[in-house]
Each structure stands twice: as C-alpha cells, then as structure tokens.
Amino acid sequence: MKKISIKPGLGCSQLILGSMMLHEEKMEFSAGLMDAYVTAGGNSIDTAHVYGASSSRAVGIWMQERKNRADMVIIGKGAHHDDKGPRVTLEGMEQDLAETFERMQTDYVDIFMLHRDDPNQSVGYIMESMNKQLEAGRCHALGVSNWTIARIQEANEYAAAHQLEGLLCNSPNLSLAKPNEPRWAGCISVYADDAAWHERTQLPLLSWSSQAGGFFTGRYTPDNGDAELIRVYYSEDNWERYRRAEALAKQKGVSTNDIALAFVLNQTFPTCALIGPNSVAELQSSANALALSLTQEENRWLDLRKES
Template sequence: MTNLPMIRITDSIECSKLILGSMMLKEENMEHASEIMDAYAALGGNCIDTAHVYGVSCSRAVGLWMREKNNRQDIVIIGKGAHPYGSPRMTREFMEQDLLDTFERMQTDYVDIFMLHRDDPEKSVGYILESMNALLENGYCRSLGVSNWTVARIQEANEYATSHGLVPLSCNSPNLSLAKPNEARWEGCVSVYADDLKWHERSQLPLLSWSSQAGGFFTGRYDRDNGDPEIRRVYYSEANWERYRKAEVLAEEKGASTNDIALAYVLSQPFPVCALIGPNSAEELHSSARALSVQLSPAEAAWLDQA
C-alpha cells in the first residue's frame, strides 16, 4: 500500500483514514519519532493528532519533524484544548491559551482542526461556538471539531451555528471500536453505540475514532485470565470475547488478523470515518495499514457487532 485513502472534513481539508496519534512520540527520542512519522508519510498519511494535555515533548517532536521535512503545509494537524485538568476550563481564554502553547511547542501558528477535548454541559453551546468561531476568525485554526461530546450536544451546537451564521462543527472524535467498553477508559470520555452511529449515518458528520483498536484487545496478547488491568477493566466482558471469537472466524476466511478485522469494522461504517492509531514502531504502523485492504460487508460488520 502506497497511499492511504482520504475523507473530506471540509471543502479545503482532507485527512487520511488512518490518523497518527502523537502520544508515543517524544522529543527525547527523535530518531524513533522520526522513523514512525517518516513511515506514516511514506504510506500517504497526512493527519497527526495532538493535544495540549499530551504534554510538551510529543508536540515538540511533531514540530521538529515538520521543520526538518519542511512539510507543515502538507500535514493536517489536529490540536485539542480546554481539557478540564480536574476543574472546568471551557472558556475562550483557556481555548486560546492552549492553542498558543501548542503553537510554541510545534513551531507553527495554526492548527488545521481545533477540537475541544471534553464537553462542559454547564456552558451553553452558544457561548462555546461563538468562542471557537473567534479562534477561527483569528486564523488560529481552519476548522472546528469536538472530542468526547454526545451527538445530542453536537446536534444542538450545529443547529445553533446554522441559526446564528456561525461555522459549525466539522467532525466528532469519540471512541468507536468493535469491543464495547464496560466503562469510560478515562474520566469524561464518550463512546458511540448503535443510536449514535445511526445519527452519524443520517448526518454524514465525519467521525475520528480514538482507541479504535480497543487498546490492543484484538491483537492476541490478552486472554480471559491475563491482561493489563486497565484493559481488563474496560474491555473484558463475555460480549467482547464473543466479538473476538467472531473476528477470528472472519480473519480465517479473509486471510487477515483479528486486529485487522477489528480495525476494518471501524473503517467500514456507512459515513466518513477515520481511525486514530498509536503505533510504537513502523512495523505496527504497517500492520494497522493492512486493515485497509480488508473489506467487510454491512452484514459482516453487523454480525461482528452482535454478541
């Protein structure tokens, strides 16, 4: 595979269906970080997920790599801000400060997609959309999105934007995976289920899924009696083990791995969807990319999801 397929976020922004996460990239190990980003770019990948809460080192690694390659104009940068850090920070001032910090770390002066990392139901969608649009008007970003919002709040926000002449939200970044979480992996996180997926199908709003591979649940490194405590807490259930069994069946039929099947499930939705991945090596990156060659019919995807 030489070119990752793309989806359209706005009229002027397209991003590859596999989005590279940045949490595992560190300025202190630029050789390793560059190897992964080089491999991603060689596949035709063009979108890197960053966030203020991820810390200084990974943002600086992305910035140093873009400066070395002189490719900032070719890379779609997702920047996330206003994470609560234990207390509400959903204000225009915190949004702007988080972006300015990101610019300094990454040696840039804009992000392509600015997302709010969490929701704050105490703040009206009107205040939030007006604040985000101000950032857009200042040239700090090229489009707007949210992470870990319910589809009800997104719909409310975009209806407000339409009725008030504002730029609406262009994408949603919740958790979507074949393995359904027993509980939120991190506080304030949102996963999507059947009704949410139907809403996305109706609206065709692009979905950028984090933890799309369920923390490695489908890689075969875990079994019912062993595993990382967090993965056990979030994903161990009889329903998910049944999904794993079905993934094994389809993997055998299609000459793929169970992890390929799980990622193909995410990418086979009937609306624009991307998967955020966090490979720790070029080999893991290429393993994830192989899932793009696995085709699942709607019936197969529905069968996998039933437990």
C-alpha cells in the same frame, strides 16, 4: 491512502497518527515513525495540548526539518480540564492554542477540537468562542472530542441559527469491542444510537482507541489480561465479538486485529482511525486494514447485530 473530506480542500487520511508516543528527547524514533507514516500515504497527526510539550515539539521539529507543514493536517485539541476543573472557556482555548503554536513552531492547526465538554457552559458561548479562533486564522475547521451526540446537535443548530461555522467532525471512541465503562473520566464511546445519528448526518467520525487497547491482538484471554483492559472491555459479548473476528480473519487470511480495525473503517458514514503505533512494524500492521473491505452484513455480524 484513502482520505475523508472534512470540508472542501481539507481531507484526513483514514489512518491518523497519534502523537502521544512521540518525544522531543527521542527524535530519531519519533521522526522515523512520522516518516514511515507519510510514506504509507498518511497526512494527519493528532495532537493535544494535554499530551505535553515534548510530544508537540517533536512534531514541530520534524515539520521544520522536512519543510512539510503545508502538506500535513494537524489536529490540535485543547481546553481539557485540569486539577481545578473544566476549562472550556475562551481563555482556555486561546491559552492552549498559543502554547501549542510555540511548541510546534506554527501559527495554526488545521482542525481545532475541544478535548472535553463542560455541560455547564452554554453551546452558544462555546460556539462563539470557537468561531473566534477561526476568524483569527488559528484554525481552519472545528470539531469536538468526547461530546455527546445531543450536545453536538445542539451546538450545530445554534451555529446554523447564528450564521456561525459549525462542528465538522466528532472524535469519540468507536471500536468493535464495546466499553463496559469509560476508559478515562469524561470519555464518550459510540453505541448503536450514536452510529445511527452519524449515518443520518454523515458527520465524519475520527475514532480514538479504535483497536480497543489491544483487545484483539491475541495477547489476552478471558482468564488473563491487565487490570484496565479487564475493567473496560472484558465481557461475554466482547469475547463473542472477538471469536467472530477471529473466525472472519481466518476466512480472509488476515489477523483478528486487522478485522477489528477494518470494522471501524468500513462504516456507513465517513470514519478515520487514530492509531498509536510504538514501532514502524506496528504502523505497517495497522495499514494492512486499509485494503480490507467488509460488507455491512459482515459488520453487523461482527457487532452481534446479526446471527449468521
């Protein structure tokens, strides 16, 4: 499986396995899914403190049994807000990392990401706090999830000016279907200006919800869908994107969902897609998109930026 470089010696496979569906109480299923992912060539697992102890413990048990911690790239997200409000603080970072290490039976994550931003905190304080985690060996690279491009740029400018390590990757939502509104509060999706910034900077993008919550699976129609999908993705432009993806899929002999995932993986800047398969069959289906090349002309046409 193709990998993208986060920094020298640290590369993520283009498909990153999400961990929300993994559970310590369902280790046969969880281990089987992680085994199948590694067999397919994957090396990266997305974890988050807020996903809960059972998810992280399943990953930790599996790595201990397989003795493969050194082979895996573990993404750990922390400092998510709670019912009292934002937690983007040094204390929040260190508390979440300490609990993650206990759950996963490890003493570091390969990439530490802030799960949310707190615009009331200065980027200087945030970057100083994140760099303390690097200096302590608790992580090997820094990134963020659900930050605006303006804040990422400001943070990296601060880091460069103060001889600190900057943010090496960004994890927003990037998909062929464009959300009408955030799927969850505080979430950030990539639109044209954001994609242009990533093209200029070549900062790696690790996309969550790359397949738009199943919008391209064929299970839904403009007249039928679940409430969340309707709220977030139902629009005439997205249904036109669906029709174009369906037409291109027929031409190439693949599924519409394959086209949607290939759209994310064939950008003009480094990308990975976080996937959340609920079975080995779903994992293997997502892997089909890895062999599918789309030209930039095809990508622009799919995204309604080109008429023919």
